[in-house]
Amino acid sequence: MGTITVPIILEKLKEGYDQLEKFDVIVVGGGLAGLAAAYTLAQHDLEVLVLERGDYCGAKNLTGGRLYINPIRNLFPDLWQKAPLERPIVREGVMIMAAEGSLAINYTGADLASEPYQSYSVLRAKFDRWFAREVERQGAAIVTKTRVSDVIIQDGQVCGVRADGEELRADVVIACDGVLSLIAEKAGLRKPGNAKDYAVGVKEVIELEAGLIEERFGLEGNEGAACLFMGAVTKGIFGGGFLYTNQNSLSLGIVVGISDLIASESAVSIPALLEEFKQRPEIARLIKDGTSVEYGAHVIPEGGAAALTRLYGPGILVAGDAAGFAMNIGITVRGMEYAMASGYYAAQAVLKAREKNDYSVQALSSYEALLKESFVMKDFLNFKNAPLALSNPRLYSHYPELINDIMADLYSVPAGQKERLYPTIRKYLNWREMLAMAGDMRKVMKL
């Protein structure tokens, strides 16, 4: 290994590792996928180096803010008791927004409101930073403020990375460098992305007293609520809004499909959409007197199974957003538990390969087999039609307006005679409308 100029790396190496020639594993990216992989490998006493370009783990990571625990509870049994989770989500909401009104649907039930809770709101700056400390406690080295620029390929096999002009070698590299993975691209596993497979999100964290959060959302104690928004929130473009309650803050944001954004006739600015969203009366009263403490934007892979990268190559595995493991099915947006699970299974594949000291493409193919047996690939195959079903523009413009028009008419009490309810609805659902609905329904039925 050449002289390492990054002082912090030197320090880490001197502190923790006697064998400086090579690491067992280098993980690129200290987000949830990378930390999950490193945590699992370090538990088995492998020498693991995580390289993260941010000032600390969590500094560059953005999520809407809701982590579903059930699928990954047993993969990391030691984590959940002490994890800095915000609030368990005990109430689900969907709001269909039209220009002049909105229809809200809320669901709560014993399945959501009792332990073990299905999901929690999380703040990544806090959660990832804590997770990184747990990873270090297991014995892995995490070096921040270090950007990996390339992979080292020798005799067709990835055998390390280049960072800050230096070469760092390992038996295997795990690319967990997020949605636009340079590392997977450099290793020839990923082609430059297609706009239709990505969405872009902006999010604000708004600090608000815990008591006010509980009062405004009708919550008891530490209970939390989640709400997704569709329709006018994105000006009819594919996407939606989200709102999650944290302990002392709200996570509020908007996600919009990139290709629809490009194709949209009117120039839409996403920060402007978020501002307008905040000014809607439905939202303004919830965030009133709050202070904006965090603002960020990030790309999300939403292309589903068809847009996944190749998951492994000689000496390299790809996990988390880097592989495309995030999924929007309209009522849930999930990526964090896929990131953690794929990091875990990548680590399992490395452990298996290590038994024979063989990191060839054949040896590492067990990663894909493990993912196929797990909820990760089962979900991706089950929801392979989600991107197509959700790409219908009528879902974001026509139906929100139609539904709200019907509601306005049903609830209006005119000065004169009120029309019967069925003819009121029927007026909107003429044959042409019904026919179009049947066509749309056929697509939605694929979800």
Ligand SMILES: Cc1cc2nc3c(=O)[nH]c(=O)nc-3n(C[C@H](O)[C@H](O)[C@H](O)COP(=O)(O)OP(=O)(O)OC[C@H]3O[C@@H](n4cnc5c(N)ncnc54)[C@H](O)[C@@H]3O)c2cc1C
């Ligand atoms: C607006 C929005 C809302 C979302 N809502 C939800 C939600 O509510 N629930 C949910 O489960 N998922 C949600 N997601 C998806 C979820 O956040 C991601 O799927 C998840 O964060 C992926 O984790 P990761 O570890 O794969 O990637 P990341 O968290 O992006 O981590 C990648 C890491 O790699 C580092 N890195 C990148 N390049 C390099 C390099 N060259 N060298 C060194 N380090 C590098 C980055 O700094 C980063 O820390 C949302 C995403 C967005 C953007």
